[in-house]
Amino acid sequence: MKAGIVVFPGTNRERDMAIALKGASGRAPAMLWHRETALPDLDLVVLPGGFSHGDYLRSGAMAAHAPIMRAVRDFAARGGYVLGVCNGFQILTEAQMLPGALLRNAGMRFLSHDCRLRVERADTVFTRGWSQGDQFRAPMAHGDGNYAADPDTLDRLEGEGRVAFRYADGNPNGSARAIAGVFSDDLRICGLMPHPEDLVDPLMGGIDGKPLFDGLVEAFVQ
Amino acid sequence: MKTVDQGLAREFGLTADEYAKLLGIMGRTPSLTELGIFSVMWSEHCSYKSSRVWLKTLPTTAPWVIHGPGENAGVVDIGQGLAAIFKMESHNHPSFIEPYQGAATGVGGILRDVFTMGARPVANLNALRFGSPENPNTRRIVDGVVRGVGGYGNCVGVPTVGGEINFHPSYDGNPLVNAMTVGVARQDRIFLSAAAGIGNPVVYVGSRTGRDGIHGATMASAEFDEDAQAKRPTVQVGDPFVEKLLIEACLELMATDAIVAIQDMGAAGLTSSSVEMAGKGGVGIDLDLDAVPQRETGMTAYEMMLSESQERMLIVIRPDRADMARAIFDKWELDFAVIGHLTDTGHIVVRHQGRVEADIPLAPLADEAPLYRRPTAPSPAPAPLGAMHDPVGIEDALVTLIGCPDIASRAWVWDQYDSTVGGQTVRRPGAADAAVVRIEDTTLGLALTTDCTPRYVAADARLGGAQAVAEAWRNLTAVGARPLAVTDNLNFGNPEKPEVMGQFADAIAGMGEACRALDFPVVSGNVSLYNETRQPDGSTVSILPTPAIGGLGVLEDAGSAIGIGLKDGQELVLLGATAGALGQSLWLREIHGREDGAPPSLDLAAERRTGDFVRERILSGAVSACHDLSDGGLLVGIAEMAMAGEVGIKLDVPASGISPHAYWFGEDQGRYLLCVDDAAGLIERARRAGIEARPLGRTGGDGLTLPSGATISLARLRTAHRAFFPALMDR
């Protein structure tokens, strides 16, 4: 699997993501600087977690305008796969490559603890490592993870099977319909708030996040 | 323009004698800028004038110590050609004035001390002391401080993995915020601050200079009173985003051969960094303030030299690498400006708008800095505690203690700290006695802890100082790590009061004894004095003396670290002697409302023997969980292990001859609980090693069953344990 990780000023989970991708594929991902305007030959582009540009205006808002985002958009339009985790998810919504928006957590505090996620469909490259309905543990670390969209959009997402993950153990941040992650309409773009990449090694407390990466590798081998 | 005279010098915090000394060095009346430079360099914060004579008595060397005190942070050899670089620093006074920014900039400052030496920061810890939960101000301060620590650490992407929190009325008007950062560097790529190379350019990088925090260093050295309100405009605002860029840019530059010397601009910003770099290198330095990147207009030389704007560094660079360095900082969108060069004059010369604003000989500025051996007065030895009756019974006492402010779950706090970023956190907060992080691309693990029991120090400073060191050593041992070295943060009251100076001297003596006995040298630290609040009636209340200890240990294999959670179907064994010491215990405070008696005694030889034995057993693989005993004593320790492991235990304890409440809640030192398969085997080995050991019972079920037969469910314990913080904070 040829993966690339985009690094924005303020990105801070690119190393975690690289470890997870390399662990699954045996191949170190390319690190892509936000000012680049073209992508190398890739199967997957990942927008990792962090605080791009300090998240000072709205999380992900400034990064969504980075030069590389045009290339990422083109890549997706040509059929490439894009994964956004946490700040990456926020950037994808700000870039309107995924629907909705991520507001302040309902409790108004940064949340850093494990949550349980339910896999809503398993027939995508991002979720094929699980079965539908599976639950897994994932660390969260965000202040703005409260997924919001208008009711019509939410209904459409549900109707089209575009909810990727849902919080299964309460709703930690107040997200509409407990949504933790969504797909684009062609299922080629996926964004989620929690961090499967931080749970891929028994030493760090478990391998619950590994099916995401193993599934991706399998998909791209075929 | 103010006239410079003795009156102004006094306003700047210089005594008449100090000002006379200044005049002697200068041979003339100083300019305002010069007076400012002297006043910050000779402040308590920068000169350690009251503490230096005592600090010198601490042990600072060991074969594995690469750099002890004197550099920006301590450096120890952790094997495989790598070094751990770490330090703790206080931001107490700023955190009272503006809790969020005070705590945030505290984290930012300590991060810079560590990455300035070439280390990538891998973990943060925070040792916090707040006023009484009943004080209406406490909630606001806790909220701001916790948000500030998290806001900064989360954004820079350094995991916050541990710390400690106490509540006590003595901190009502003066909370303590002590932040610790640990970084890792290659031993052959450690950067120091001594400037060298006459003519070499001096480069300023990072954020622009504004009028932030002017006289912060002297504020940190002044006692706290109603004037605090008036001092508010000195608040500094942190920008963790810029700090993150600064870390990446500096590490990128450090991978080249461009840097001759580098130092962060901490307290007293441009002044202390330039004076210290030139002074250490024995060279002179010329600064051209017109070249300093400025955020505000019309700043004077005085303001620029004393500004404490955050996220700035000073670098002496090889002239032929300046363009390459500039390109790196351009890439990270940070200001980069050559603001001066090194000279052979031995003076610091500051120019601004065509005028020389300061010209000071560096050697006497450093060598003749005031140094005081202030009078000390001994504190009376605490009267020993007589026999205590038990008014509530074991069960209720346990539930009370497990939910009391000093023991209750801190999850509300650490759930706001990103503890996993970096993907190397092996033991998160609450999971073990010390946090454990793996070093990326190796098997090595670092174990990290902060410890101090201020009520013990207040009762007996020497013992309390030693106890803080011993507890840190114990916490590292309890995960299986080899304790290597200590950083400290000595928070005390007004050193001009002999009793306070006596506490300070005694605490250091105790720390030194423990460090020597445990081969656990002090490699870095920070002193914060004048921590007291002036009352409306004019009297002052000092904080409890709080020498916070940050401990660092290493594991060859991070995977061998264990946590505190009980495992099902095993035996729990207590190592170490139990006498039932209730003096200064939390049981005494929470059940009887008393804070008195002598704190538990410490036997450093037994401490070492027991700890070395525990570590050897853990690394042999025989121990599935381990917890040292501290606040609340034996039964609290057992309950913490049970809650962490979600497994109960049936306690089956032979009579000890000690009254039950003293047995279960006494805070005797040097003890560990070990969860093992083979209790008899462990006890036999312990005996042979000269260590007292006794079985406590078999794990299983979902409650703590006392020898009396009474069972306290884990659910009840958990509810009590978790209630305190949400009840205080989420109203």
Place this chain on the structure above:
Amino acid sequence: MRVRVSVMLKDGVLDPPGKAIGHALHTLGFANVGEVRAGRVIELELDETDAAKAKAQADEMGRQLLANLVIESFTTEVLA
């Protein structure tokens, strides 16, 4: 010229900060506080002397960056 861009969440979008502030105000005893909405305000110095042009530019900044039109709306005003 100085312009101000005020950004508020659209009606119907949940506003966690607004809710938290309303709650805190009630706790402080401000009993007659009804709905509370929290937003952002950005004040910009523009090198522009024509007020209409300044406003047009601010509108463009609002659309492109300062507001997320999926959830927010904004208003602009020229201050001086």
Place this chain on the structure above:
Amino acid sequence: MRVRVSVMLKDGVLDPPGKAIGHALHTLGFANVGEVRAGRVIELELDETDAAKAKAQADEMGRQLLANLVIESFTTEVLA
């Protein structure tokens, strides 16, 4: 009545969001943007018919909760 409380950082206090927004606007091609300051705005519904009283209350809320007077200042206005 509806009141609006606008909270801005005091002059001279570092404004990281303002700085970052200014930078982003430049990158987007808004070359004539000078200083940018970012603040917060809170709009409240008050059960109060007297405009002067409403404003007085809003001022009190600003002082007690809405602004951090250590580093921020605020203005209030009655909207309707």
